[in-house]
Amino acid sequence: MNGTIQAPTIEYALLAPMxxxxxxxxxxxxxxxxxxxxxxxxIHVPLTLLSLAGxxxxxxxxxxxxxxxxxxxxxxxxAVDGPALFIWGTILVLAFVSVLLxxxxxxxxxxxxxxxxxxxxEQALHEGAAHSEIYPLVLxxxxxxxxxxxxNDLLVAFVALEVMSLPLYLLCGLARRRRLxxxxxxxxxxxxxxxxxxxxLYGTALLYGYAGSIDLAKISTAVGSVGGQDxxxxxxxxxxxxxxxxxxxxxxxxxxxxxVYQGAxxxxxxxxxxxxLVAAFGALVRVFWVGLGGLDWDWRPVxxxxxxxxxxxxxxxxxxxxxxxxxxxxxSIAHGGFLLVGVIATGKAAAQNASALSGILFYLVAYGFTTxxxxxxxxxxxxxxxxxxxxxxxxxxxxxxxxxxxIFAFFLLAFAGIPLTSGFFGxxxxxxxxxxxxxxxxxxxxxxxxxxxxxxxxxxxxLMFFSDPAADGPSIVLPSRGTAAVVGLAVLAxxxxxxxxxxVLDLAHSAAQSLFVR
Amino acid sequence: MTLQAPGFWPPTGPxxxxxxxxxxxxxxxxxxxxxxxxxxxxxxxxxxxxxLAGGYLVLTAEFVAWVQVLIxxxxxxxxxxxxxxxxxxxxxxxxxxxxxxxxxxxxxxLATAAVLVTVVVSGFRTAYAPLDPGQGAAKPxxxxxxxxxxxxxxxxxxxxxxxxxxxxxxSRTDIQGRK
Amino acid sequence: xxxxYLVLSALLFAIGGVGVLVxxxxxxxxxCVELMLNxxxxxxxxxxxxxxxxxxxxxxFFVMIVAAAEVVIGLAIIVTIFRxxxxxxxxxxxxxxx
Numbered sequence: 001m002n003g004t005i006q007a008p009t010i011e012y013a014l015l016a017p018m019x020x021x022x023x024x025x026x027x028x029x030x031x032x033x034x035x036x037x038x039x040x041x042x043i044h045v046p047l048t049l050l051s052l053a054g055x056x057x058x059x060x061x062x063x064x065x066x067x068x069x070x071x072x073x074x075x076x077x078x079a080v081d082g083p084a085l086f087i088w089g090t091i092l093v094l095a096f097v098s099v100l101l102x103x104x105x106x107x108x109x110x111x112x113x114x115x116x117x118x119x120x121x122e123q124a125l126h127e128g129a130a131h132s133e134i135y136p137l138v139l140x141x142x143x144x145x146x147x148x149x150x151x152n153d154l155l156v157a158f159v160a161l162e163v164m165s166l167p168l169y170l171l172c173g174l175a176r177r178r179r180l181x182x183x184x185x186x187x188x189x190x191x192x193x194x195x196x197x198x199x200x201l202y203g204t205a206l207l208y209g210y211a212g213s214i215d216l217a218k219i220s221t222a223v224g225s226v227g228g229q230d231x232x233x234x235x236x237x238x239x240x241x242x243x244x245x246x247x248x249x250x251x252x253x254x255x256x257x258x259x260v261y262q263g264a265x266x267x268x269x270x271x272x273x274x275x276x277l278v279a280a281f282g283a284l285v286r287v288f289w290v291g292l293g294g295l296d297w298d299w300r301p302v303x304x305x306x307x308x309x310x311x312x313x314x315x316x317x318x319x320x321x322x323x324x325x326x327x328x329x330x331x332s333i334a335h336g337g338f339l340l341v342g343v344i345a346t347g348k349a350a351a352q353n354a355s356a357l358s359g360i361l362f363y364l365v366a367y368g369f370t371t372x373x374x375x376x377x378x379x380x381x382x383x384x385x386x387x388x389x390x391x392x393x394x395x396x397x398x399x400x401x402x403x404x405x406x407i408f409a410f411f412l413l414a415f416a417g418i419p420l421t422s423g424f425f426g427x428x429x430x431x432x433x434x435x436x437x438x439x440x441x442x443x444x445x446x447x448x449x450x451x452x453x454x455x456x457x458x459x460x461x462x463l464m465f466f467s468d469p470a471a472d473g474p475s476i477v478l479p480s481r482g483t484a485a486v487v488g489l490a491v492l493a494x495x496x497x498x499x500x501x502x503x504v505l506d507l508a509h510s511a512a513q514s515l516f517v518r
Numbered sequence: 519m520t521l522q523a524p525g526f527w528p529p530t531g532p533x534x535x536x537x538x539x540x541x542x543x544x545x546x547x548x549x550x551x552x553x554x555x556x557x558x559x560x561x562x563x564x565x566x567x568x569x570l571a572g573g574y575l576v577l578t579a580e581f582v583a584w585v586q587v588l589i590x591x592x593x594x595x596x597x598x599x600x601x602x603x604x605x606x607x608x609x610x611x612x613x614x615x616x617x618x619x620x621x622x623x624x625x626x627x628l629a630t631a632a633v634l635v636t637v638v639v640s641g642f643r644t645a646y647a648p649l650d651p652g653q654g655a656a657k658p659x660x661x662x663x664x665x666x667x668x669x670x671x672x673x674x675x676x677x678x679x680x681x682x683x684x685x686x687x688x689s690r691t692d693i694q695g696r697k
Numbered sequence: 698x699x700x701x702y703l704v705l706s707a708l709l710f711a712i713g714g715v716g717v718l719v720x721x722x723x724x725x726x727x728x729c730v731e732l733m734l735n736x737x738x739x740x741x742x743x744x745x746x747x748x749x750x751x752x753x754x755x756x757x758f759f760v761m762i763v764a765a766a767e768v769v770i771g772l773a774i775i776v777t778i779f780r781x782x783x784x785x786x787x788x789x790x791x792x793x794x795x
């Protein structure tokens with residue numbers, strides 16, 4: 001200790017995608033501060049889209065030209081390995097699509113501080129006020145999503161979790177219509193999110209006490225070598241698991257998901273249902289496989305139960321829903337359960353792990369695109385008071401607007417996992433890995449749950465096509481170019497991944513081949 | 519754990535200090551959860567945080583102790599009091615502070631406490647760490663933060679910026695329309 | 698010695714947890730979450746002592762900063778919804794049905 005600090009080594013090139021996103025967010029804040037009001041939106045949209053596209057290009061460049069690194073970067077804080085790069089690419093594309101949706105229509109509140117129904121709100125609406133700060137906040141959240149699945153120690157994971165969540169808590173409360181519902185969703189999401197991150201943190205503390213480090217690799221080493229403190233390890237891992245399972249909305253901790261998905265502005269719901277789920281799954285798999293990999297005989301039965309419960313709860317409760325956004329939320333819960341099946345499908349052989357991981361990665365891509373597309377369709381079916389959420393309002397939509405109803409029906413079939421859609425190959429890849437990993441009963445439950453869910457999806461399709469439209473039914477707004485592009489892209493991805501999935505499967509496989517760096 | 523743990527009796531000076539601080543922290547935490555007056559809850563929180571800061575000092579984590587005083591006692595609780603003030607919560611007793619499921623919750627808490635206490639006691643029954651001063655000073659912590667932990671530290675600055683922007687979004691009233 | 702600290706931390710965590718479940722006022726719920734975070738910090742600092750490295754203290758420092766940012770966002774959200782509802786009670790969040 002001689003007064004000078006040894007400079008840390010930071011691999012800037014490796015972290016470039018993340019740095020670009022955070023940098024653009026900070027530039028966005030500066031734009032808020034200095035650009036005149038009428039210019040802000042015109043600057044924010046290209047800035048946000050370009051930065052996401054640039055970060056995506058950098059990710060591809062890293063993977064293609066420079067090869068996949070075999071060592072953790074930034075003093076061991078971030079592991080930019082094959083799965084991380086694949087997940088980064090997925091999140092960036094999904095975020096790009098969600099931003100197109102955000103810019104599409106006026107989904108956001110005119111003035112968040114104005115009390116709903118007050119004169120100030122009237123005035124703000126009349127003047128066409130808008131919060132352009134939404135774009136930097138989305139970029140902050142996306143930056144957190146990038147950091148979370150790549151976190152190589154639990155402190156980075158915690159900080160990334162908060163960077164991802166805090167902007168989302170806020171964005172949830174900014175819906176333009178049904179503002180009370182939106183604000184309640186924000187409060188609920190915030191309080192439960194803070195509660196769950198306390199669990200994550202206490203789990204981290206116990207593991208730190210057990211292993212003497214919060215580095216995932218060192219925890220993994222300690223699992224094999226430290227004796228006599230097993231209860232500490234088990235309880236620590238369990239509490240860590242509670243925090244992570246909350247974020248993906250697995251079964252005992254799913255209560256927030258329908259409420260938040262319903263209340264949040266629909267583009268933000270799309271971002272959460274795709275990006276947050278991908279990021280949280282990336283982190284979950286990394287923590288359980290890398291950090292607690294030596295403990296898999298102990299956590300596998302627990303996750304086994306959680307996966308079954310999640311699939312059943314998601315599929316069964318979806319049937320009872322009458323609100324389209326809540327239904328999609330329960331469908332997202334069920335899909336979380338299907339993905340958990342992949343997490344359990346580990347084995348002693350590296351090839352088994354790689355096939356399970358590539359199944360998860362492919363599933364995330366397939367589901368992410370489909371769900372963004374489904375929420376984009378939800379934004380286009382409008383009543384006088386905003387989006388028409390109640391399912392009865394969707395009756396006869398197929399006669400009113402065959403194209404839109406057809407697209408939505410296609411997305412629902414993809415959720416159900418019908419062949420020739422991306423959902424089929426996603427489920428197939430995950431279930432196949434689970435079968436070869438010896439989890440056949442789980443797969444049977446998964447197939448049954450898919451069938452139950454399919455029943456409901458088909459019911460919605462029947463409702464749309466074979467019942468008479470209400471006289472005062474919702475109108476279909478002409479989509480803006482952004483929204484139309486989102487729907488088109490989602491349809492394209494769902495079709496291509498369903499008909500010709502091989503390139504993406506290969507990509508996922510080669511990303512998973514090297515597994516996680518340690 | 520190579521050191522021989524001394525017996526629990528007689529307690530040493532730091533142990534006595536810590537036991538007193540621990541009793542204060544526990545008591546005030548219980549009051550935070552049970553008091554019927556909102557403002558009192560915030561004030562008991564100050565006592566609890568202060569006692570914990572004292573505990574950190576006994577653990578020779580000086581820097582963390584002072585940051586605890588500055589951030590928690592100085593900033594967080596003040597913000598919470600502002601929050602209570604802005605939401606015009608009743609200053610006196612309010613009857614409906616608790617929800618109906620208090621016994622179920624108490625049971626859950628007892629179970630949690632029992633499990634956690636068993637875990638730490640079974641794990642660390644004989645653990646003993648000597649308390650030599652100077653370990654947790656600002657200097658070693660600083661060089662550790664700016665070397666090993668530099669990336670989460672930078673992420674933290676992003677987090678603070680995001681929180682700042684977010685709070686402004688929710689509270690500013692001078693939003694004008696596009697001209 | 699270490700055990701005492703850990704027991705205190707575990708008890709504080711449980712007290713905070715029961716507070717979150719029992720209390721109805723959003724601000725008090727939030728205070729209880731802060732209590733839980735403090736329990737985590739105490740565990741971290743104690744383990745840092747026990748393990749003989751500084752990591753735990755650094756983490757405690759980080760957690761405090763994160764908690765400060767959380768308070769900012771949380772209170773902003775709670776105050777906003779209060780202005781809408783004139784009440785900060787959690788159970789009144791009634792529009793969201795199960």
